[in-house]
Amino acid sequence: MKMPFKRSKLHHRIVGSIFLVVFGVVALCWILNSSLSERFYIHSKTAQIIDTYNTLSDVSVDGTLYSEDYYVAFENLCSGRNVSILVIASDGTVLLSSQSEASMIRNQLFNSLLGMKNNSKELASSEHYIVKRQVDAFSNQENIFLVGSLEDGNTILIRSAVDGIRDSVRVSNRFLLFVGLFGVLIAFVVSEIVAGPIADLEQKNASLQHDLVLREQSEKMRKEFLSNVSHELKTPIALIQGYAEGLNEGVSEDPESRAYYCEVILDEAHKMNQMVQQMLTLNQLEFGEEEFSMEHIDLISMIRSVNAVSKILLENEGITLNYVGPEELFVWADPFWVEQVYSNYLNNAIHHCEGEKRIEVVVIEDATSAKIQVFNTGKPIPEESIGRIWEKFYKVDKARTREYGGSGIGLSVVKAIMDGFGKPYGVKNHENGVCFWFELDK
Known part of the structure; x- marks a missing residue:
C-alpha cells in the first residue's frame, strides 16, 4: 500500500x-x-x-x-x-x-x-x-x-x-500559450514514464541508507560491548590469576589461607559467570532474538515467590521487606521475563538498602493496569546519574557495585525487557531512598 x-x-x-x-x-x-x-x-x-x-x-x-x-x-x-x-x-x-x-x-x-x-x-x-x-x-x-x-x-x-x-506579437503570444499547454501535457506524460523507476530507486536508496545506519549502529555496539566486557573481566581475571599463582607457588601452607584463596577464586568465577549470562541475555533482547510469550499470569504469586527466594539474603543484610497490595492480581506478561524485571529491581534494592534497612513492594491497580513499585531506604541517586542508570555497564558507585559483585547490566536488562513489552518503567528519588517502578496491563 x-x-x-x-x-x-x-x-x-x-x-x-x-x-x-x-x-x-x-x-x-x-x-x-x-x-x-x-x-x-x-x-x-x-x-x-x-x-x-x-x-x-x-x-x-x-x-x-x-x-x-x-x-x-x-x-x-x-x-x-x-x-x-x-x-x-x-x-x-x-x-x-x-x-x-x-x-x-x-x-x-x-x-x-x-x-x-x-x-x-x-x-x-x-x-x-x-x-x-x-x-x-x-x-x-x-x-x-x-x-x-x-x-x-x-x-x-x-x-x-x-x-x-x-x-x-499577438500571434506570438497565442503560440506561446499553445506551447505552454503542450508543455504541461508533456509534463504529465514524462512523469508517468519516469515516476515509477525513480520511485523504485528512492525506495532502494532509503533501504540502503537504513541498512548502512543499522550496520554502523551494530559496529558501534560491538566495539562498545568488547570494550566494556574487557574492562569488566579484567579485575576478576587478575584476581583469579593472582590467587591461583599463589596457590601454585605455595605462598601459604596454612589450610585456612589456602581455603580463603580457593573461596576468592570461586567467588570471582561466579561473578564472571553471572556477568556473562546477563550479557548474553541482554544481547538476545536487544537484537530481537528473544520472542515474548504473553500470558495472563498471577503477578502477586510471582512476587511472593521471588521474595521467598531472597529471604535468606534479606535476613543476612538485616533488611525488612514489606508488601502492600492486593492478594491476587492477574496481568498480561511473559512469566519468565517479568520475573527477571522484578528480581533485578529487588536485588538492586537489597544491595543499596541503607539507613532504616527497609524495602517496600507496593502494587497499585486501576481498571486497566497495575503499577509495581520497589522502594528501598538509602541514598538517592545523584541527579546527573538518573538518566544513565539504564545504560550498559554504568555504575553509580563502582566500589559498592564491585563489592556485591554487580556488573552494571541488570537495569539494562530491565530496559530491554520493558521496551520489548512496550510498557512504561522508571525510577524516582525520595528524601530517604529510591523507588523503581514498572507497569503492566491487566
Whole structure:
C-alpha cells in the first residue's frame, strides 16, 4: 500500500517541477515579447528607414535615382524592406513613387508638414531628415515615416506601417500559450514514464541508507560491548590469576589461607559467570532474538515467590521487606521475563538498602493496569546519574557495585525487557531512598 502513495507523491513533484519550468519560460517569453518586441521592432525599423534614406540620397546626387535603370532596384528596395517611398520636387511634382501610392503618401506628407496631427512621437532626426511615429489622420493607421531632403534638394517621404508588428506579437503570444499547454501535457506524460523507476530507486536508496545506519549502529555496539566486557573481566581475571599463582607457588601452607584463596577464586568465577549470562541475555533482547510469550499470569504469586527466594539474603543484610497490595492480581506478561524485571529491581534494592534497612513492594491497580513499585531506604541517586542508570555497564558507585559483585547490566536488562513489552518503567528519588517502578496491563 505504500508504493502507490510514494509514486503519487513523486508524480506530483515531477509534474509540479516541469509545470513551473514550462510556466516560467512561457511567462518570461510572454513578458519579453509583449514589452520588448515592439520596441526592438521600432528601433530596427527606424534604423532601416534611415539606411534607406542614406542609400537613396547617395544615388540622387548624379540623377541615377530617377533613371529607368534604377527603377527595378528601387522597387526591390521598397518591397524588400516593406516601405512606401515618395520623392517630390520643390513645386510638388512627384518625381518617384513606390507603386501607385503617390497621392496617399503625399497627403500624409502634407499633414505632417502642416502639423495636422498632434499625437506624433519623434524617433530620430538630423539636419537633413526627421523620423516620426504617428497615426495617419485619414486611415487611422500607425506608421513610422521619415521626412527629409535628398542631396539634390528634393523632398523624400519614407513610410512603414506599425500595425504588422502588433499582429505578430499577438500571434506570438497565442503560440506561446499553445506551447505552454503542450508543455504541461508533456509534463504529465514524462512523469508517468519516469515516476515509477525513480520511485523504485528512492525506495532502494532509503533501504540502503537504513541498512548502512543499522550496520554502523551494530559496529558501534560491538566495539562498545568488547570494550566494556574487557574492562569488566579484567579485575576478576587478575584476581583469579593472582590467587591461583599463589596457590601454585605455595605462598601459604596454612589450610585456612589456602581455603580463603580457593573461596576468592570461586567467588570471582561466579561473578564472571553471572556477568556473562546477563550479557548474553541482554544481547538476545536487544537484537530481537528473544520472542515474548504473553500470558495472563498471577503477578502477586510471582512476587511472593521471588521474595521467598531472597529471604535468606534479606535476613543476612538485616533488611525488612514489606508488601502492600492486593492478594491476587492477574496481568498480561511473559512469566519468565517479568520475573527477571522484578528480581533485578529487588536485588538492586537489597544491595543499596541503607539507613532504616527497609524495602517496600507496593502494587497499585486501576481498571486497566497495575503499577509495581520497589522502594528501598538509602541514598538517592545523584541527579546527573538518573538518566544513565539504564545504560550498559554504568555504575553509580563502582566500589559498592564491585563489592556485591554487580556488573552494571541488570537495569539494562530491565530496559530491554520493558521496551520489548512496550510498557512504561522508571525510577524516582525520595528524601530517604529510591523507588523503581514498572507497569503492566491487566
